[in-house]
Amino acid sequence: MRRRKKSSQRKRVGRVSYYLHHGAWYLYYLEYQSGVKVQRRPKVAETEEEAAQIAAQVNAQLASSSPTLFSFRSVSFSKLRQAFLNHHETVVNSSPATIRRYRSATQHLENYFNECRPSDLAHSIRSDHFVAWLRKQKISPNGHPNTARRTLRDKGLRFILEVCRSVYIYAAQQRFLPPTFENPFSKLNLERMKIEDAKPIFVFDVEDELRFFQNADDWAFPIHFILAKAGLRSGELIHLLIEDVDLENGWLRVRNKTELHWKVKTRRERSVPLVKEAVAVLRRVIGNRTSGPVFIRHQFDAFSSPLGNLDQMALQELLQQRISDTDSGSVLTLSQTMDEKLARSVWREAGVVRSERVRTSFIRTAKAAGLKQSSCPKSWRHSFATLLQDANVDPLIRQITLGHKPSEDARGGSLGMTGVYTHTRATTQKREIERALRLWPQSLAFARQWASANKV
Incomplete structure (x- = not known):
């Protein structure tokens, strides 16, 4: 069996090679991701000079065992969603009500992955398919199971898509997506989405x-x-x-x-x-x-x-005591959600x-x-x-x-x-x-x- 002849255009900088393919320059190198050797072949530049500079930069990152420009960690949408919610709870310190709204909005996308996608990887999303699927879903307007179900209104649908866009912005920042992957919800131009069936606003006279x-x-x-x-x-x-x-x-x-x-x-x-x-x-x-x-x-x-x-002041002291009593003997601190549950009980009483x-x-x-x-x-x-x-x-x-x-x-x-x-x-x-x-x-x-x- 004849071996394929290597292209004369392939050049090397340390552990990284770069080559011309269909008019563009690509890199080729191996890196370890979670202990597994992974091949990378990203398209990087239109000129050889730019490709050489990027190859040198990636080689330096490989030599220092740092994440490269093109490294990413594929995650399922379920894990991405949980990381996004945890980020808002522990880093952004969003209010519990905001976190509940984000959880409800992203649940629709998780349901879509479970029902319609052959892969659960976050970057396998098709935003246009998701919007079409979402428009057919029926929900309870106030969340109560006995409420008559209806399709989403335009404002509710746009809110869900805006939250999903934020999830993928977070995913890109955390390198959970391929470097060339564009946010699928940014392409929908949500700001120009028409609101045609909004619930009328009643103003008293x-x-x-x-x-x-x-x-x-x-x-x-x-x-x-x-x-x-x-x-x-x-x-x-x-x-x-x-x-x-x-x-x-x-x-x-x-x-x-x-x-x-x-x-x-x-x-x-x-x-x-x-x-x-x-x-x-x-x-x-x-x-x-x-x-x-x-x-x-x-x-x-x-x-x-x-x-x-x-x-x-007295209510605050009582709440802190209940949190301390609930948390005693545990090496883990209570999550914001548990704190909120205890706070609700204090307000209620x-x-x-x-x-x-x-x-x-x-x-x-x-x-x-x-x-x-x-x-x-x-x-x-x-x-x-x-x-x-x-x-x-x-x-x-x-x-x-x-x-x-x-x-x-x-x-x-x-x-x-x-x-x-x-x-x-x-x-x-x-x-x-x-x-x-x-x-x-x-x-x-x-x-x-x-x-x-x-x-x-």
């Missing part, structure tokens, strides 16, 4: 708001009234402690509670002014309590519960309301008020922001009050350097917010009546 409050029971009314008049997120409201509220001066403080494993969505703490009607409502809600969550579960007795009247309970009370009250098209408490935040715009409240004050991140310029937001040099006084913020809320006096009058009622 003055009559709808009053009708909603008139149909709310005594437990639900103060919750939704404060959401409507302070523009809070539901999670911010249920984690509001009595010590966060200054009723004398009419302010509430939205604060991160890191030691209790709760953080503001954008991490931006803020102060929100309260009109006197909101102060009156909160006085009745808080009653004789001095500590604990402002809003507590229906029929929860704060005075008979061991945790029902503890301040933030302190009487905190579940966000799901806020949502169901909103749906029930909206239905009783004949507002069937509204099904999400976020409508209060949309309505609050819209009312501020109707009142021509300065955009910077709106941004500060709602706790939004600047989106265009990291130094000053959409206002550029003007936002850097502008420092909104508390008196200005309070005056402007109150001026806007006074445009709808009917609901404020109803709140005064509710707050003055002689009810327990």
Whole structure:
């Protein structure tokens, strides 16, 4: 048998050879990966001079037993997904809620690998096939098994694809992909994906708001009234402690509670002014309590519960003690997820309301008020922001009050350097917010009546 004649174009730099093939220059070398000898033949350059330089660089890396320019470690998508989630938990320190969203989003891609791909290697993905598969999947909108299943809406589908793109960006950084492998989700141009079936956003008007409050029971009314008049997120409201509220001066403080494993969505703490009607409502809600969550579960007795009247510092000390007791005798530290589970139990025993309970009370009250098209408490935040715009409240004050991140310029937001040099006084913020809320006096009058009622 005749041996194939070596190409006269092949040249060598130490342990690396480079050669011309179909008009481009390639390298050839052997390296060890996890104790296994692996052949590498990457395409590296269009000219011989560039190929020689890269060959010398790779040879030096081989000589020092360092990873080469073209080395990578193939992993299954399941392992890549777990590494990505662990990275966000232990390095990025993302919030537990964010990690849960990422876990749910990437579960779709793992299901696709298990059902449709002959190989489970992460770089065997076909993004176009995955999108076509994803559009046919039916999910429970709120995660409950008894909910009627439907296909993903466009916004949900785009979020899943954006998270998957982030997974592959992380994979490239960790060298889990071939060096010439392009991020398959970057090619989808997600920013230009059309949103055609988004759930309509419901914004209250003055009559709808009053009708909603008139149909709310005594437990639900103060919750939704404060959401409507302070523009809070539901999670911010249920984690509001009595010590966060200054009723004398009419302010509430939205604060991160890191030691209790709760953080503001954008991490931006803020102060929100309260009109006197909101102060009156909160006085009745808080009653004789001095500590604990402002809003507590229906029929929860704060005075008979061991945790029902503890301040933030006491709750933190109790949580740390539970973590220490659970972790004692183990050489491993508790994961953030386990810490979060223990923190949830502390919040629960302190009487905190579940966000799901806020949502169901909103749906029930909206239905009783004949507002069937509204099904999400976020409508209060949309309505609050819209009312501020109707009142021509300065955009910077709106941004500060709602706790939004600047989106265009990291130094000053959409206002550029003007936002850097502008420092909104508390008196200005309070005056402007109150001026806007006074445009709808009917609901404020109803709140005064509710707050003055002689009810327990």
